[in-house]
Amino acid sequence: MMMKGDDIFTAVDIVSAIHTDHDSITRASTDFGHIVEAIPNGVFHPTSPADIAALIWLSISQSKPFTVAPRGQGHSSSGQALASGGIVIDMRSMGRHDHGYRVNMSPNELWVDVGAEQLWIDVLHATLKHGLTPRIWTDYLRITVGGTLSNGGIGGQAFRYGPQTSNVHDLDVVTGMGKMITCSPDKHSDLFFTALGGLGQFGVMTRARIALEHAPKRVLWVRIAYSDVESFTSDQELLISKRSSGSGFDYIEGQVQLNRTLTEGRRSSSFFSASELDQLAKLALRTGSSTIYYTEGAMYYNDDNASSVNQKLQRLLDELSFAPGFTFVRDVSYVEFLDRVGREEQKLRSAGVWDVPHPWLNLFVPRSRILDFDAGVFKGILKDTKPVGLILLYPMNKDRWDDRMTTATPDDDVFYAVGLLRSAVAAGDLERLERENAAVLDFCDQESVGCKQYLPHHASQDGWRRHFGEKWDRIATLKRKYDPLAILSPGQGIFPAAA
Ligand code: FAD
Structure with a gap:
């Protein structure tokens, strides 16, 4: 790896935030499913989106990039948040550092900005302080905003409001090229639409602006x-x-x-x-x-x-x-x-x-x-x-x-x-x-x-092609655009990492 000037310090800081102790590795090697095991080389504890960008930049600047899997609560069932031989990003650490509780409301405009690492239960309690609430909920609330928005986020209110992904105004995403991009239906819209439900393939979501309504008692x-x-x-x-x-x-x-x-x-x-x-x-x-x-x-x-x-x-x-x-x-x-x-x-x-x-x-x-x-x-x-x-x-x-x-x-x-x-x-x-x-x-x-x-799982790329049907070509094109080395969320098994 070649680095110059300030980059050296960035790389050192990044490497020092990668935990390789037995407990960290063990926790990040499996998920709620307890069926798949995949051992990462380390678990990264970011304190900001810039840290995530630096980690990704570090990966893609190597002659052989390492894979990177954002992990919310790891409540997937088939290894979707695992990274065999790669680095798992412990998204929850974003909320533990100086940014603290990353939930910011605009009660008048009926939206809340939340860190993607936040648990929905915490979003609920924060919004209720203002008499407001997100409109659509998963049945279980101890999972992260980024984790559910990577899939859809469905529940009993979806018949009226659609999945959680249909209730997002804009997103901050760190792409597989280490770029930090704010996207919405009007700005970088291809990234916005593809990241929602995108199974972690196009970028790491770090913030989402979510629609609210008045909360019932x-x-x-x-x-x-x-x-x-x-x-x-x-x-x-x-x-x-x-x-x-x-x-x-x-x-x-x-x-x-x-x-x-x-x-x-x-x-x-x-x-x-x-x-x-x-x-x-x-x-x-x-x-x-x-x-x-x-x-x-x-x-x-x-x-x-x-x-x-x-x-x-x-x-x-x-x-x-x-x-x-x-x-x-x-x-x-x-x-x-x-x-x-x-x-x-x-x-x-x-x-x-x-x-x-x-x-x-x-x-x-x-x-x-x-x-x-x-x-x-x-x-x-x-x-x-x-x-x-x-x-x-x-x-x-x-x-x-x-x-x-x-x-x-x-x-x-x-x-x-x-x-x-x-x-x-x-x-x-x-x-x-x-x-x-x-x-x-x-x-x-x-x-x-x-x-x-x-919450799909397919064993072959052919299975994924059939799963996405007509969407496949667009998904493959956007993968090449936003994560060309296919380093992100390898546990989904959709795109093989570039050799
Ligand atoms: P993880 O398992 O950590 O990650 C899931 C995927 O998203 C991985 O590929 C990961 O790399 C990626 N990812 C995680 N964070 C980010 C990010 N910030 N940016 C980009 N990619 C990211 N789902 C529903 O829709 N409705 C339900 O009612 C529902 N009920 C559930 C009940 C229980 C008890 C459990 C265990 C799960 C339930 N789920 C439900 C499924 C749940 O929404 C998904 O498994 C979700 O991914 C879990 O969130 P997580 O934070 O644990 O994600």
């Missing part, structure tokens, strides 16, 4: 159960069509309870009591259904509409076709509602089943094939599977997504998020769950279901 958190998939899906699609009328839910998700989940699964959850779960099991028995579905809705309210929210909920429920009597309602604070998976995490941690392998498979399934998917997967491949986790199923409106962004979505105007969020807790679980996931993917291929993986 309280939430009616509702679950309604179904024993037949047709009523469930037609109600879900009716509910997501009510996105601007003011008469619907503010959040819509759903879950699938397979046969054995009801009889052998957990005896209570953070929502259902043991007796309510018994009721659901009886519904399955009575109707002879191997599968129970429930829609999860949330209706926000404040002091000024507290007296009318129950009537509004009743009017909405009157339009739906769930199993009579199977309505479950909780009245909780907005924070309690949004942080519900945080409470679940505490329970799973105390039971010793949080840090276990998570062979998660997330799919977007087109509306036109959801009944085929249900028959082939929930009532076919997974019919008698052992209950070890959660299955999510809820629809979103495609017109709330911006197709210029990198995330791949199906063609239909409505598609379902299907999350097979299962944990391997006992011997043999991991292999079995991986076999089942492979069978689900095979089924989708053979039946030409037209689904796309979300």
